[in-house]
Amino acid sequence: xxxxxxxxxxxxxxxxxxxxxxxxxxxxxxxxxxxxxxxxxxxxxxxxxxxxxxxxxxxxxxxxxxxxxxxxxxxxxxxxxxxxxxxxxxxxxxxxxxxxxxxxxxxxxxxxxxxxxxxxxxxxxxxxxxxxxxxxxxxxxxxxxxxxxxxxxxxxxxxxxxxxxxxxxxxxxxxxxxxxxxxxxxxxxxxxxxxxxxxxxxxxxxxxxxxxxxxxxxxxxxxxxxxxxxxxxxxxxxxxxxxxxxxxxxx
Amino acid sequence: xxxxxxxxxxxxxxxxxxxxxxxxxxxxxxxxxxxxxxxxxxxxxxxxxxxxxxxxxxxxxxxxxxxxxxxxxxxxxxxxxxxxxxxxxxxxxxxxxxxxxxxxxxxxxxxxxxxxxxxxxxxxxxxxxxxxxxxxxxxxxxxxxxxxxxxxxxxxxxxxxxxxxxxxxxxxxxxxxxxxxxxxxxxxxxxxxxxxxxxxxxxxxxxxxxxxxxxxxxxxxxxxxxxxxxxxxxxxxxxxxxxxxxxxxxx
Numbered sequence: 396x397x398x399x400x401x402x403x404x405x406x407x408x409x410x411x412x413x414x415x416x417x418x419x420x421x422x423x424x425x426x427x428x429x430x431x432x433x434x435x436x437x438x439x440x441x442x443x444x445x446x447x448x449x450x451x452x453x454x455x456x457x458x459x460x461x462x463x464x465x466x467x468x469x470x471x472x473x474x475x476x477x478x479x480x481x482x483x484x485x486x487x488x489x490x491x492x493x494x495x496x497x498x499x500x501x502x503x504x505x506x507x508x509x510x511x512x513x514x515x516x517x518x519x520x521x522x523x524x525x526x527x528x529x530x531x532x533x534x535x536x537x538x539x540x541x542x543x544x545x546x547x548x549x550x551x552x553x554x555x556x557x558x559x560x561x562x563x564x565x566x567x568x569x570x571x572x573x574x575x576x577x578x579x580x581x582x583x584x585x586x587x588x589x590x591x592x593x594x595x596x597x598x599x600x601x602x603x604x605x606x607x608x609x610x611x612x613x614x615x616x617x618x619x620x621x622x623x624x625x626x627x628x629x630x631x632x633x634x635x636x637x638x639x640x641x642x643x644x645x646x
Numbered sequence: 647x648x649x650x651x652x653x654x655x656x657x658x659x660x661x662x663x664x665x666x667x668x669x670x671x672x673x674x675x676x677x678x679x680x681x682x683x684x685x686x687x688x689x690x691x692x693x694x695x696x697x698x699x700x701x702x703x704x705x706x707x708x709x710x711x712x713x714x715x716x717x718x719x720x721x722x723x724x725x726x727x728x729x730x731x732x733x734x735x736x737x738x739x740x741x742x743x744x745x746x747x748x749x750x751x752x753x754x755x756x757x758x759x760x761x762x763x764x765x766x767x768x769x770x771x772x773x774x775x776x777x778x779x780x781x782x783x784x785x786x787x788x789x790x791x792x793x794x795x796x797x798x799x800x801x802x803x804x805x806x807x808x809x810x811x812x813x814x815x816x817x818x819x820x821x822x823x824x825x826x827x828x829x830x831x832x833x834x835x836x837x838x839x840x841x842x843x844x845x846x847x848x849x850x851x852x853x854x855x856x857x858x859x860x861x862x863x864x865x866x867x868x869x870x871x872x873x874x875x876x877x878x879x880x881x882x883x884x885x886x887x888x889x890x891x892x893x894x895x896x897x
Contacts, residue, residue, distance in 0.1 A: 509760065513880045516878075516880060516883075517879060517880070517883050520866075520868045520869070520878075520879050521868065521869060522868070543880075545880075582894045582897070615771075615890065616893070617771045617772065617773070618771070618772060618773025627767075627796065628767065628768060628771050628886065629764045629767060629768070629794075629796075629882065629886075631880065631883055632764060632767075632768050632882055632883055632885075632886035633886070634883075635879065635880075635883035635884070635886050635887050636886050636887055636890040639866065639887040639890065639891070640890070640894075642867070643833045643891075646833070646867060
């Protein structure tokens with residue numbers, strides 16, 4: 396059974412400061428827990444509903460069996476899952492040499508956990524290994540981010556850095572791209588093999604403090620035959636399209 | 647002020663059956679309400695918080711001023727907006743001739759309102775005018791779908807049809823595409839100008855009853871150098887990438 400203290404502790408992991416203090420995070424759902432168990436992440440323990448046969452168990456790890464009412468108390472979902480895992484966070488060290496000759500992403504204050512999670516999932520699909528986030532970006536270990544990654548969180552290294560520090564380090568070596576209404580048609584632009592793709596905030600786009608480091612403004616062409624069209628793409632959809640175009644040129 | 651009856655009525659619009667019965671839906675948020683007011687949709691009335699200066703008001707429409715506690719009672723958001731609108735739904739009539747020589751989307755049981763809304767927003771961006779949905783797909787006037795469209799709901803015609811009825815009608819005239827793991831590399835595939843892009847359910851993919859109508863299986867290439875990579879893309883991200891590739895060929 397889960398003790399009251401353990402329930403309190405697990406619930407504290409819903410807040411960034413306790414995740415950072417304890418270097419632990421909560422993942423919920425059979426598929427995600429099973430994917431994380433297969434990855435290089437260390438599981439602290441799993442919580443599984445009594446009587447439930449969890450098929451994703453593929454390594455030795457402490458298991459706490461408990462009833463559905465205790466699970467409800469720690470779940471962040473409307474329909475709580477029967478399997479949860481407490482995993483160690485990864486402390487990624489950023490080195491410029493790791494992102495040379497590669498495509499990497501830079502999240503400029505992404506706020507929506509679903510968007511960051513989906514961006515990580517997309518990066519993993521395309522083999523993008525590094526995502527740099529400003530400190531204003533939502534925490535990668537937020538339970539809703541973890542949920543939206545669908546297990547991809549283990550395959551991508553996410554770094555939190557100050558924008559100025561990061562861009563000064565890479566200056567000259569890697570071309571920095573961002574989408575702007577006045578940008579060049581991405582389908583017809585020359586795209587470099589060493590690239591940072593900047594993803595702007597959902598409402599405000601790319602911030603002033605990041606904009607000055609953009610080497611090339613690009614644009615995903617839209618229909619322009621009507622004034623009544625949506626003026627923007629969802630941040631994670633735009634990321635998917637830009638990543639796809641970079642990857643297409645390489646293969 | 648909002649009467650108790652009106653609050654009850656507006657809340658009833660959160661359910662599909664009452665939206666269909668009354669042919670009305672609720673939109674929440676300054677930007678969305680303002681976009682819908684600029685569109686061809688008819689507004690029944692707006693609800694605006696007392697003292698709030700709504701700048702998106704660009705046509706004559708009944709306005710009900712009310713206090714923030716009444717707004718809280720009808721809002722579907724954690725942070726209720728100060729502006730809401732009740733709009734008439736559009737009864738779209740589907741004709742095959744409308745989708746000839748165009749790219750259209752077919753949603754095969756999309757469940758997540760955020761995904762459907764984002765797909766509509768993406769379609770609008772690329773000038774895709776028609777989206778056909780199976781009856782199992784989430785309702786386009788679900789408040790969370792409306793929210794995620796960011797106003798694009800007015801620019802795209804969404805039709806609910808039985809899969810078999812739809813595909814029999816278009817048979818032979820329009821190429822039907824779907825993404826499958828065993829599909830052809832989309833970047834290297836011949837893509838037709840008259841196309842239906844099928845989007846599968848988030849968990850189950852393209853259903854058996856739709857699969858048999860697929861003319862060409864395509865695939866978004868992923869990195870294949872590791873077993874620990876996410877096995878899928880988010881439905882709306884995949885849609886964005888496939889739409890982008892179709893549009894790129896045209897321009």
